[in-house]
Amino acid sequence: MTAAGAAGSPAGWAAGLSRWTAGARRVAVLTGAGISTDSGISDFRGPSGLWTQDPAAEKMSTYQVYVSDPAVRLRSWQARLSHPIWTAEPNPAHLALARLTRSPVGTTVITQNIDGLHQRAGTPAGCVLELHGTMYQVVCVGCGRRSEMAGALARVRAGEADPSCTGCGGILKSATVMFGQQLDATVLARAIAAAEAADLFLAIGSTLIVEPAASLCAVAVRAGARLIIINRDPTPYDKLATAVISEPIGEVVPELVDQLLAVRRELGQAAGEEPRLADPAS
Numbered sequence: 001m002t003a004a005g006a007a008g009s010p011a012g013w014a015a016g017l018s019r020w021t022a023g024a025r026r027v028a029v030l031t032g033a034g035i036s037t038d039s040g041i042s043d044f045r046g047p048s049g050l051w052t053q054d055p056a057a058e059k060m061s062t063y064q065v066y067v068s069d070p071a072v073r074l075r076s077w078q079a080r081l082s083h084p085i086w087t088a089e090p091n092p093a094h095l096a097l098a099r100l101t102r103s104p105v106g107t108t109v110i111t112q113n114i115d116g117l118h119q120r121a122g123t124p125a126g127c128v129l130e131l132h133g134t135m136y137q138v139v140c141v142g143c144g145r146r147s148e149m150a151g152a153l154a155r156v157r158a159g160e161a162d163p164s165c166t167g168c169g170g171i172l173k174s175a176t177v178m179f180g181q182q183l184d185a186t187v188l189a190r191a192i193a194a195a196e197a198a199d200l201f202l203a204i205g206s207t208l209i210v211e212p213a214a215s216l217c218a219v220a221v222r223a224g225a226r227l228i229i230i231n232r233d234p235t236p237y238d239k240l241a242t243a244v245i246s247e248p249i250g251e252v253v254p255e256l257v258d259q260l261l262a263v264r265r266e267l268g269q270a271a272g273e274e275p276r277l278a279d280p281a282s
């Protein structure tokens, strides 16, 4: 369904793409857990999401609970050991966005995800803003020292149930932003700047209820961007959107990216630019 109510059917959204992407030169993309479900990483609030199935699991993502309850930390380290992130592969939606970031369409990917799949799909690290941090590192809550997750997991495997900081003995956690923690101010400022500079803002696979990430949609629209939301469930920002596409992300995003690249090629040809050689990774 669109704000105008037309994109519910596959034919509806496919027909609308050229209109919604027309003239787009700067794109900002916000991705949530829904872009990685096709890679085998469950979301939290979707119909088969981890918190939908087990509401108590949400506590494990709360900073105060994590630092004050050793039992929660033991569970968290065991969950990290067998996390699906370590075996997940990027899916067609990650790969399509990677093609966009390597094209002449100026693109910033702002992600709520902690799974590193945008970078593994080929999006240059400099084009990804990880609003909620990364699972690939750990951080000490005492001295702030960061180190690789792989090293901490090796210690857990070797028998340390709750490994502590080798510098100060403090509690270690994944370098992700838990409930009760602030986002990195620099990363957030860069995300706001990207949203303000965009003429097209894509929100993909997020329930858009975690702030301040979700409000980037409003920032972009206020600054004049078109907003396209691609998510199975309704979101609080649907009413601001030019289009809401509630179809599978793996089908919609590659097509949308193809459309943006086609539009950019036409703009380039109209401006007399040399056609670029096909990207070997695309």
Ligand SMILES: NC(=O)c1ccc[n+]([C@@H]2O[C@H](COP(=O)([O-])OP(=O)(O)OC[C@H]3O[C@@H](n4cnc5c(N)ncnc54)[C@H](O)[C@@H]3O)[C@@H](O)[C@H]2O)c1
Pocket (backbone or CB within 6 Å): 031, 032, 033, 034, 035, 036, 037, 038, 041, 042, 043, 044, 045, 046, 047, 049, 112, 113, 114, 115, 132, 205, 206, 207, 208, 209, 210, 230, 231, 232, 233, 246, 247, 248, 249, 250
């Ligand atoms: N992969 C990850 O890194 C990961 C996974 C789970 C949660 N998280 C964290 O949890 C927080 C909350 O997550 P969120 O708000 O991003 O997501 P969410 O779990 O709250 O919601 C995901 C949304 O995506 C939709 N969705 C799932 N698969 C889809 C598909 N194939 N096609 C269309 N729609 C689909 C769901 O219906 C749901 O509305 C995030 O901030 C993130 O930090 C990260």
Ligand SMILES: [Zn+2]
Pocket (backbone or CB within 6 Å): 140, 141, 142, 143, 144, 145, 165, 166, 167, 168, 169, 170
């Ligand atoms: Zn420390």
